[in-house]
Amino acid sequence: MIQDLAAQVATGNRRAIARAITLIESGRADHRAQAQEMLGHLPIDRQALRIGLSGTPGVGKSTFIEAFGLMLAEAGKKVAVLAVDPSSARTGGSILGDKTRMEQLSRHPNAFIRPSPSQSHLGGVARRTREAVQVCEGAGYDVVLIETVGVGQSETMVAEMCDLFVLLLAPAGGDELQGVKRGIMEMADLILVNKADGDLRAQAIRTCADYAGALRLLRKRPQDPDDFPKALTMSAYDGVGLYEAWDEMQTLANWRKDHGHWEARRRSQAVGWFQEEVQSALLARALADPETKDEMERMGQAVAEGQVAPSVAAARVLG
Amino acid sequence: MIQDLAAQVATGNRRAIARAITLIESGRADHRAQAQEMLGHLPIDRQALRIGLSGTPGVGKSTFIEAFGLMLAEAGKKVAVLAVDPSSARTGGSILGDKTRMEQLSRHPNAFIRPSPSQSHLGGVARRTREAVQVCEGAGYDVVLIETVGVGQSETMVAEMCDLFVLLLAPAGGDELQGVKRGIMEMADLILVNKADGDLRAQAIRTCADYAGALRLLRKRPQDPDDFPKALTMSAYDGVGLYEAWDEMQTLANWRKDHGHWEARRRSQAVGWFQEEVQSALLARALADPETKDEMERMGQAVAEGQVAPSVAAARVLG
Numbered sequence: 269m270i271q272d273l274a275a276q277v278a279t280g281n282r283r284a285i286a287r288a289i290t291l292i293e294s295g296r297a298d299h300r301a302q303a304q305e306m307l308g309h310l311p312i313d314r315q316a317l318r319i320g321l322s323g324t325p326g327v328g329k330s331t332f333i334e335a336f337g338l339m340l341a342e343a344g345k346k347v348a349v350l351a352v353d354p355s356s357a358r359t360g361g362s363i364l365g366d367k368t369r370m371e372q373l374s375r376h377p378n379a380f381i382r383p384s385p386s387q388s389h390l391g392g393v394a395r396r397t398r399e400a401v402q403v404c405e406g407a408g409y410d411v412v413l414i415e416t417v418g419v420g421q422s423e424t425m426v427a428e429m430c431d432l433f434v435l436l437l438a439p440a441g442g443d444e445l446q447g448v449k450r451g452i453m454e455m456a457d458l459i460l461v462n463k464a465d466g467d468l469r470a471q472a473i474r475t476c477a478d479y480a481g482a483l484r485l486l487r488k489r490p491q492d493p494d495d496f497p498k499a500l501t502m503s504a505y506d507g508v509g510l511y512e513a514w515d516e517m518q519t520l521a522n523w524r525k526d527h528g529h530w531e532a533r534r535r536s537q538a539v540g541w542f543q544e545e546v547q548s549a550l551l552a553r554a555l556a557d558p559e560t561k562d563e564m565e566r567m568g569q570a571v572a573e574g575q576v577a578p579s580v581a582a583a584r585v586l587g
Numbered sequence: 588m589i590q591d592l593a594a595q596v597a598t599g600n601r602r603a604i605a606r607a608i609t610l611i612e613s614g615r616a617d618h619r620a621q622a623q624e625m626l627g628h629l630p631i632d633r634q635a636l637r638i639g640l641s642g643t644p645g646v647g648k649s650t651f652i653e654a655f656g657l658m659l660a661e662a663g664k665k666v667a668v669l670a671v672d673p674s675s676a677r678t679g680g681s682i683l684g685d686k687t688r689m690e691q692l693s694r695h696p697n698a699f700i701r702p703s704p705s706q707s708h709l710g711g712v713a714r715r716t717r718e719a720v721q722v723c724e725g726a727g728y729d730v731v732l733i734e735t736v737g738v739g740q741s742e743t744m745v746a747e748m749c750d751l752f753v754l755l756l757a758p759a760g761g762d763e764l765q766g767v768k769r770g771i772m773e774m775a776d777l778i779l780v781n782k783a784d785g786d787l788r789a790q791a792i793r794t795c796a797d798y799a800g801a802l803r804l805l806r807k808r809p810q811d812p813d814d815f816p817k818a819l820t821m822s823a824y825d826g827v828g829l830y831e832a833w834d835e836m837q838t839l840a841n842w843r844k845d846h847g848h849w850e851a852r853r854r855s856q857a858v859g860w861f862q863e864e865v866q867s868a869l870l871a872r873a874l875a876d877p878e879t880k881d882e883m884e885r886m887g888q889a890v891a892e893g894q895v896a897p898s899v900a901a902a903r904v905l906g
Binding site for chain 1: 623626627714718765766767768769770772773774797798800801803804805806807808850853854857858860861862864865866868869870872873883886887890891892893896897898899900901902904905
């Protein structure tokens with residue numbers, strides 16, 4: 269039955285994909301085992317372009333995803349949209365992966381949209397999202413967009429599971445949160461300054477120039493071709509600059525594939541996930557003992573209040 | 588005897604400080620226990636200004652530390668200089684904390700200089716350095732400089748144990764490695780563009796303006812007063828701009844103390860160290876079993892070569 273599910277996923281059946289991801293999201297031990305088995309039966313010779321996408325509310329992320337996704341879907345590409353939104357950070361419900369904000373795209377036969385798994389623990393969200401990406405790739409999707417709203421460490425997590433990281437910004441001076449969160453700008457392969465239309469067009473061009481200047485100060489890494497990372501303007505609302513953005517993403521992806529960086533990045537990410545899962549499981553095992561769990565919370569509190577030194581507290585928990 | 592050592596450290600005796608740090612650097616279980624005891628006997632009402640300092644070879648870091656350190660020492664402040672340099676990253680021997688490069692400072696009675704602990708494992712270096720910082724504080728030092736050469740994740744580690752993070756750069760266009768390593772610029776509270784003298788002065792001013800522009804794009808965090816983070820020029824060789832840099836550091840430190848961010852940062856760092864040490868110890872325990880250690884290495888290799896999925900590999904190691 270699990271093999272059947274995997275086979276159906278491989279044909280691209282959207283209901284099967286949804287069921288597979290629901291299975292992945294379950295924490296039950298038997299479901300975990302089934303999920304591993306299912307993942308093991310998916311075709312391994314398929315690759316999607318995994319694009320991480322970060323942008324605070326108000327920059328026009330849903331408008332962008334809908335317009336960009338439709339452009340690709342209409343061109344015959346299969347596009348999946350997954351959301352990362354740890355529920356511990358949710359205020360007033362998640363708007364990510366919300367089909368009502370991407371209605372046209374959600375109805376397109378070449379598209380698949382999935383809201384965030386409802387986990388408060390970032391590590392739990394990470395694993396489930398990575399495995400959901402695997403399912404989408406096994407189902408033959410060409411592009412998997414992984415969107416994050418910019419809370420906590422979610423960008424770092426997304427950057428560690430994507431091939432390209434795209435940052436969406438609004439022109440400076442608007443109502444949205446100003447400036448870019450620390451640590452995010454330097455993760456970006458591409459910065460897209462949205463809303464380059466109407467009254468905001470001139471400001472968008474200036475904002476884009478500012479970020480382009482900042483990006484030029486970053487040291488080139490082996491996986492960065494000339495001219496990358498770069499900043500572009502666009503108007504998701506008017507549909508301007510979307511094809512250019514896609515073209516840049518493909519240029520970068522192809523260059524990295526030609527120069528060995530693509531596979532190197534994926535391998536390095538895989539090793540990182542392996543190590544994280546081992547560490548996660550070791551901690552979970554230790555915390556399965558109620559006494560250890562209590563001690564961990566008590567000592568964490570004591571350290572936070574400056575009553576115990578960190579090393580001493582750690583020794584007590586594990587003693 | 589351990590209490591005696593702690594008492595001597597508390598008087599500021601430099602030989603005792605050196606012995607205490609040597610004890611901390613030892614991995615032996617009995618030494619670890621003695622080190623914990625010694626740390627527990629140090630005065631807890633003393634605080635130093637912990638300054639993280641990053642700069643690639645060639646930016647003039649040793650010249651800066653010597654000049655800056657002497658300025659403070661001559662003003663009656665006690666200055667410790669610790670180095671972070673994981674030996675796995677060393678090429679041709681470490682030049683950090685090298686007293687021959689900071690000869691005058693190393694001879695000043697108000698200064699204490701210590702090379703990096705020789706550990707290849709970054710976590711090992713982290714713990715030892717944090718505890719060495721505690722020793723210097725317990726010995727009554729006013730300023731502890733923690734310098735890193737910019738390899739691997741050493742800046743992240745240093746940023747997590749300092750109160751202020753300072754990035755040293757050279758004017759663009761010189762022989763040194765160009766540009767700033769990704770992720771580092773956004774950690775900085777202060778960027779100092781060195782070598783603003785002679786032929787390079789004009790370029791230093793331009794480089795400083797470029798970085799100041801980039802810093803303005805970052806979103807303000809609660810712990811950032813107006814005008815921070817900022818970029819300044821200086822000439823460590825000519826002794827110009829050192830007092831200004833110190834003044835800015837104090838302005839920032841005092842503002843954070845007045846607004847509750849100082850303690851909050853230290854508490855948050857302490858909780859992070861606590862969690863890291865628990866995780867570290869759990870992993871060390873698991874790897875103490877030779878079979879598990881072998882499986883971990885084998886599976887890590889298999890994942891790196893794309894032969895096994897990360898989740899499956901993790902399950903095998905811990906099964």
